[in-house]
Amino acid sequence: EAPCVSGVTLNEKEVKISIFRVLDRPGIAAKIFGSIAKNGINVDMIVQNVSKEGYTDLSFTVSIDNLEETVKVTKRIALVIGAGKVSFDKDIARVSIIGLGMQSHPGIAARMFSVLAKNRINIKMITTSEIKISTVVPKKDGKKSLRAVHKEFIE
Amino acid sequence: EAPCVSGVTLNEKEVKISIFRVLDRPGIAAKIFGSIAKNGINVDMIVQNVSKEGYTDLSFTVSIDNLEETVKVTKRIALVIGAGKVSFDKDIARVSIIGLGMQSHPGIAARMFSVLAKNRINIKMITTSEIKISTVVPKKDGKKSLRAVHKEFIE
Numbered sequence: 062e063a064p065c066v067s068g069v070t071l072n073e074k075e076v077k078i079s080i081f082r083v084l085d086r087p088g089i090a091a092k093i094f095g096s097i098a099k100n101g102i103n104v105d106m107i108v109q110n111v112s113k114e115g116y117t118d119l120s121f122t123v124s125i126d127n128l129e130e131t132v133k134v135t136k137r138i139a140l141v142i143g144a145g146k147v148s149f150d151k152d153i154a155r156v157s158i159i160g161l162g163m164q165s166h167p168g169i170a171a172r173m174f175s176v177l178a179k180n181r182i183n184i185k186m187i188t189t190s191e192i193k194i195s196t197v198v199p200k201k202d203g204k205k206s207l208r209a210v211h212k213e214f215i216e
Numbered sequence: 217e218a219p220c221v222s223g224v225t226l227n228e229k230e231v232k233i234s235i236f237r238v239l240d241r242p243g244i245a246a247k248i249f250g251s252i253a254k255n256g257i258n259v260d261m262i263v264q265n266v267s268k269e270g271y272t273d274l275s276f277t278v279s280i281d282n283l284e285e286t287v288k289v290t291k292r293i294a295l296v297i298g299a300g301k302v303s304f305d306k307d308i309a310r311v312s313i314i315g316l317g318m319q320s321h322p323g324i325a326a327r328m329f330s331v332l333a334k335n336r337i338n339i340k341m342i343t344t345s346e347i348k349i350s351t352v353v354p355k356k357d358g359k360k361s362l363r364a365v366h367k368e369f370i371e
């Protein structure tokens with residue numbers, strides 16, 4: 062079958078914010094992101110994994126220019142919903158591969174993760190869909206990741 | 217600005233597998249998904265949120281037909297990498313909205329989450345990108361979610 066990865070992207074201008082210990086019941090995600098949207102802040106990547114004992118963590122990325130305001134807004138809403146602590150991480154770069162029908166090519170994600178592993182790059186977050194596989198890596202590894210993944214899939 | 221949500225999808229044929237307490241260092245994700253790919257199993261959604269104290273959880277979805285084999289393979293690799301327990305959840309449906317440039321429309325995700333919240337539907341997992349916002353909800357709420365989100369964005 063034809064290779065289906067059409068591009069690799071690097072975003073070094075984002076920061077990640079996490080709200081820990083969020084109650085896992087309807088309305089919580091709506092409150093959090095409604096609040097952030099009301100402040101006109103664009104949210105890029107949102108990640109929520111499964112809850113444990115009724116609580117989960119929510120992480121999301123915003124442009125670095127919005128860091129201060131986003132942290133302020135997030136801490137305010139975290140208080141309202143009784144969540145745990147809010148933290149932010151500027152040490153990130155987001156490397157993604159874009160393609161079509163990637164879910165029916167087992168191993169595309171595995172290949173991307175292997176390439177990063179071979180370069181000793183730690184994967185801090187992962188989100189995937191049929192059209193895009195995104196990994197968040199340490200900021201210093203952003204360009205190295207882009208080159209390595211580009212070499213693996215595009216060249 | 218022109219509305220940018222072009223479609224809503226529902227996938228009721230997936231199951232979610234989680235590996236808890238995975239060591240957060242290079243090579244782990246590659247081992248897990250390399251192993252699954254070697255067995256010819258297609259992986260759809262992969263979610264990894266940030267680690268705490270050096271460990272994180274990895275969740276992913278596969279077609280329900282692959283459940284048994286995937287659990288077997290995953291348990292085997294979990295042992296190899298010294299991860300914690302492996303669990304699976306058949307009680308899921310994945311509802312996604314697809315569009316263009318959604319990250320520059322603050323509030324699209326918030327609107328989707330609000331619609332689900334108004335219908336008292338709990339969001340079990342979230343992954344987003346500029347082109348797709350995916351939520352995993354309880355299986356019984358799949359069709360209701362699809363209708364509600366479709367009504368909100370498409371009609």
Ligand SMILES: C[C@@H](O)[C@H](N)C(=O)O
Pocket residue numbers: 083084085086087088089090091109117333337338339340
């Ligand atoms: C944690 C959060 O996503 C919650 N489950 C909600 O539905 O809003």
Ligand SMILES: C[C@@H](O)[C@H](N)C(=O)O
Pocket residue numbers: 182183184185238239240241242243244245246264272
């Ligand atoms: C947890 C897993 O993603 C690990 N950080 C890796 O890079 O493989």
